[in-house]
Amino acid sequence: MKTLPFIYAGIFCLMFNYGLQAEEAPADPIVTPDPVHVEKQRSGKFHNKKVSYRVIAADTHLQDDEGKPMASIFSTAYFAEDTNEQQRPLIFFFNGGPGSASVWLHLGGFGPKRVVVPSQGENAGAPPYPLIDNPLAMLDIADLVFVDPVGTGYSRAIGEYKNEDFWGVKKDAQILSRFVRHFISEHQRWNTPRYLAGESYGTTRIGALVRELQEGWNAVNLNGILLISAIVDYQTGDFFPGNEQAFVNFLPTYAATAWYHDALPNKPELLAPFLDEVREFALNDYTVALGKGSRLSKEERAQIIDKLHQYTGLSKQYLESTDMRIHEMRFMKELLRDKGQVVGRLDSRYLGTDADSAGEMFEADPSGYGIAAAYTAAINDYLGRQIGVERPETYQILNSKVYVAWDWSMGGSPREENVINVAPLIAKGMRQNRDLRVFIANGYYDLATPFFATEQSFAHYGIDPQRVTMTYYPAGHMMYVHEPSLKQLTDDVRQFLLNQ
Structure with missing residues (x-):
């Protein structure tokens, strides 16, 4: 019985609103401002x-x-x-x-x-x-x-x-x-x-x-x-489950970034020929290795991880733990983690610092807020x-x-x-x-x-x-x-x- 007043009130409100709507004047026409x-x-x-x-x-x-x-x-x-x-x-x-x-x-x-x-x-x-x-x-x-x-x-x-x-x-x-x-x-x-x-x-x-x-x-x-x-x-550039292309296609940019920041174990003198070498590895050995999945032998896996280490500067332990697959956002945080720095996404020449150096990804893009x-x-x-x-x-x-x-x-x-x-x-x-x-x-x-x-x-x-x-x-x-x-x-x- 306690609900009845609410029911009647609801019906009254509906009737009252309907009555108001019925008596409302037509809506004003939409006015388009003059172009500037x-x-x-x-x-x-x-x-x-x-x-x-x-x-x-x-x-x-x-x-x-x-x-x-x-x-x-x-x-x-x-x-x-x-x-x-x-x-x-x-x-x-x-x-x-x-x-x-x-x-x-x-x-x-x-x-x-x-x-x-x-x-x-x-x-x-x-x-x-x-x-x-x-x-x-x-x-x-x-x-x-x-x-x-x-x-x-x-x-x-x-x-x-x-x-x-x-x-x-x-x-x-x-x-x-x-x-x-x-x-x-x-x-x-x-x-x-x-x-x-x-x-x-x-x-x-x-x-x-x-x-x-x-x-x-x-x-x-x-x-x-x-x-x-x-x-x-x-x-070619989106990271989602089952898409190995992105890991392959980002690798030369990881290599260029590590080269720029002197993060490689053995830095080549010139960037362009170094990137040609990385492209060749990405198109062939790396693509095949990712395609093999669990069928990759321990020896093959060790060779791929060693190459990735040489080309990205990331530790072999880190590359092992990521299953040889480097996500762009993780890379930006990991590359210079030991220095407490993160690299930019829009431009990896830019460096920033986060409040938390242990995080998985940066808190903001230094190449974004930088300009x-x-x-x-x-x-x-x-x-x-x-x-x-x-x-x-x-x-x-x-x-x-x-x-x-x-x-x-x-x-x-x-x-x-x-x-x-x-x-x-x-x-x-x-x-x-x-x-x-x-x-x-x-x-x-x-x-x-x-x-x-x-x-x-x-x-x-x-x-x-x-x-x-x-x-x-x-x-x-x-x-x-x-x-x-x-x-x-x-x-x-x-x-x-x-x-x-």
Whole structure:
């Protein structure tokens, strides 16, 4: 009997709420804010050539097939003045995450300004951080567009759409391909050479964009794609039970890292020939040993462990206890444990210290917290104070909500969705477009997207090696923070563009 008042109360509340709902006025229509558009005239000297150019920092409002607003994409574009636009390459830049704005490529070395951080793996500390002219930018030969996907930078869903509607491998590629088409229409660049440039997950994004742009009767063919710190086949670099590939593909980067930090029992004088030796071992003896599993003899096991010790600097006891399989996160903590130091993941040249030296993994990536504040300060100062973009929202450098909610499906059958792999999409794009070329930049000290995994990806799927340019730099994931590598990288990209 005691429950009856609650039951009646519940029924009364339902009736009362229903009555309120019935009398409610229609919901106000969703108001889409006007797009921000800021344009400035600037000049600079690039590759010893003075260039006058326009900066356009703006929102691009995209509509769905029914003409309803769906997404506002923020980009910063640079157009040289007094040039033959139809002959100049147009390059769209994307960073990764997923969930990262394009700030890293923008102010790291490809835009007309760049933020300076210590070049040899030191922590950048507190502000002020120098934001200087960048004579290495390619504005003398190309126009540049730095794009922030939905949920990053100032980009967002609008109208009745939600940000999550665009968070996924295929969904992201679909909205960004719509942006590319809109942009080249707005700026009348349909018959100009076109390139996509991406870093990290941005290279995955580009693989998906090759399909979205080039396939079908409304094809937008590309002259080239620039992949910086590439990850196109996740099986080559993801550690999960039963996947031996990752252990093999990370080994040359472990060796490079140990070489850099003088952690090898017998350090060779030169890095490149040493890595060739490690590659050979990884492809042959190590791959066979892992494939044999428990069928490996004691003698064979001892030989493999001895080689791993010589190539990584890790103790034989540790290698025995890990069953000859070295996880990247464990390696970063273990390599210099006796010194109380951890190495960086994005760039293993960086060193940090943890509160607990006995832990299995580091508490944070020293190559991440070593530079993050500098780039955050630089992009906000540049867009706000120097360009004049005034808006109340926070510029999202790296939005973790995007990564957590990301839909990793690619639109294929369930059996094909276990591991993300866009390498076949790039291969197909090259088969169907005879002029599509690929430039790949690898950092020797990149423990996020190891160079040997990238080499493996592009050695398969029928990709034409004659149209792939593979380059290497003595730095990490963002090799442009290392000034000698930045100079070599921009020279290499410039040569790639001029050879179109």
